[in-house]
Amino acid sequence: MKLAEVFDQPEKIKWKKKGSSDVGSFIIEDNEYELFMNPYRDDDKTWSIEFVQVANDSFARRGKTGITGAGNEVKLFSTVIAGIKQWVKKNKPEVIEFTASEPSRKKLYNSLIKRLSKEIGYEIPDKELDNQRKNGDYRLERVK
Numbered sequence: 001m002k003l004a005e006v007f008d009q010p011e012k013i014k015w016k017k018k019g020s021s022d023v024g025s026f027i028i029e030d031n032e033y034e035l036f037m038n039p040y041r042d043d044d045k046t047w048s049i050e051f052v053q054v055a056n057d058s059f060a061r062r063g064k065t066g067i068t069g070a071g072n073e074v075k076l077f078s079t080v081i082a083g084i085k086q087w088v089k090k091n092k093p094e095v096i097e098f099t100a101s102e103p104s105r106k107k108l109y110n111s112l113i114k115r116l117s118k119e120i121g122y123e124i125p126d127k128e129l130d131n132q133r134k135n136g137d138y139r140l141e142r143v144k
Contacts, residue, residue, distance in 0.1 A: 010082035011075065022091075024083045025054075028075050035083045037091075045094035051080050077108075081116055088120045092142065096122065100136030113138055 013024040013035065024035040032054040040046040088096070100109045117123055122140035 009075070010079035013079065013083045013086065015087075022087060024087070026079050026083070028072055028079065033076065033079070035080055035087075037087050040095075040097065047091075047093045047096055049084060049096060049098040051083075077112065081112065084116065085120055088122075094142050096138075096140045098138050100138070103136065106136045109136065109138065113140070 011026045011028055013026045015022060015024050017023070018036075020039050022037040024037075026033055026035070034052055034054055036048075036050040036052070038048045038050065040048050084096075100106050113124065117140050120140075121143050123143050125139060125141055
């Protein structure tokens with residue numbers, strides 16, 4: 001099986017509104033996750049993306065954003081990518097931003113972003129390439 005085929009098998013995402021954010025919920029192997037699409041600075045043009053494993057702890061605000069050890073990362077990233085594609089197709093934001101919260105994820109994110117940006121019609125501005133590679137800060141701008 002090719003890598004592209006593995007990433008084409010996401011779980012079903014249920015979308016809802018939470019305040020000003022759009023939130024996609026999905027379950028992988030009894031673990032619940034949420035994909036947050038958040039408007040940045042009350043600006044409909046720029047949106048930040050965040051995904052978390054929903055906390056079982058009632059005191060946690062959102063859940064875990066780092067590596068959780070829950071397993072099945074391929075299915076998780078496949079679903080997150082599918083969710084981003086769905087949301088972008090419907091909402092067409094000018095700019096999408098997110099950060100790799102784990103240093104070990106930067107290489108994976110760099111590869112995924114190259115593939116994803118082409119598929120959804122976005123590009124990485126030249127001035128952002130260094131931030132992306134060094135810091136894990138990502139910015140994609142819609143191709144006009």
